[in-house]
Amino acid sequence: MKLSLAYLASIATVGASRTTCSKGRTAAIATCCVWYDVLDDLQTNLFEGKCGDDAHDALRLSFHDAIGFSRKDQSKCLINVHLDGSLIKFADIELDYAANEGLESIVMAERDLADAHGVSYGDIIQFAAAVSVRNCPGGPRISFMAGRPNATKAAVDGLVPEPFDSANTILARIQDAGLTPEELVNLLASHSIAVQEHVDPYQHTQMSHFRQFQIPPFDLTPGIFDNNFYRDTLLPGFITPGSTLHSGQVLSPFKGEFRLQSDFALSRDLRTAGRWLLLSLDPFLMASSFATSMAKMALLGQNPGILHDCSEIIP
Ligand code: CA
Secondary structure (H helix, E strand, O other), X not given: OHHHHHHHHHHHHXXXXXXXXXXXXXXXXXXXXXXXXXXXXXXXXXXXXXXXXXXXXXXXXXXXXXOOOOOOOHHHOOOOOOOOOHHHHOHHHXXXXXXXXXXXXXXXXXXXXHHHHOOOHHHHHHHHHHHXXXXXXXXXXXXXXXXXXXXXXXXXXXXXXXXXXXXXXXXXXXXXXXXXXXXXXXXXXXXXXXXOOOOOHHHHHHHHHHOHHHOOEOOOOOOOOOOHHHHHHHOOOOEOOOOOOXXXXXXXXXXXXXXXXXXXXXXXXXXXXXXXXXXXXXHHHHHHHHHHHHHHHHHOOOOHHHOEXXXXXXX
């Protein structure tokens, strides 16, 4: 009986320390409550709870915003901030960059969400990316820290790696942004739930018009966060999914699967091939490594002292 009373007392204490948010949900930190409302809005009005195009775009946006930073050229950044939401705040500038083609819709949608709920653009980008991964079966939970200040300066052009870049160019760029070759490979798990859109724009437009799921993905299961992407990239390629090969595209192993030149190069480069092979064999390591590297990327250049942990809001 003593034990039972102690147990009940401990529950009461824990319960009292949590803040009640909307719809009876609770949070350990009161300022995290707003993210329940953002989550409802995001899932209902944008993602529709699916691992679809908008979810894929949200993940892509997080990379493009985070990578717009250079350590060696400080003129290309402001106060060492990576994922700062500059792609939303300065959309009129950054959406004109070639590498950001196709991000218009998700940028506008996330801007409206952030404005409606009074959260920062850097936070909404990271939050939406973490939620998008959870909508895909097999997707890991990524921690979410809130409280990033809004960007005060646009990123410059030329910082986002392109699919036609060499492994040397991409690895140098990634290192300059503060990530290791191994972390780059970890992050490319995102291609397990991604489709090509602008390497072959004609094919994307045609496929979108007729049947959404036929937009060429980077593996044959773009709705599932699995390690097929790593495995497929290691296979020999002999098929052209569209009418011809485009800049940044190489031959694919399967009809309906699109292979980026950059993925092909990194899967065979001595600096990244070992990690690539390992992840192709171990889906659990792939999922945990992706979550760890995403969390690191989201915090690079940020001041942890002003952020608060709202990870519990991620589904
Ligand atoms: Ca997949």
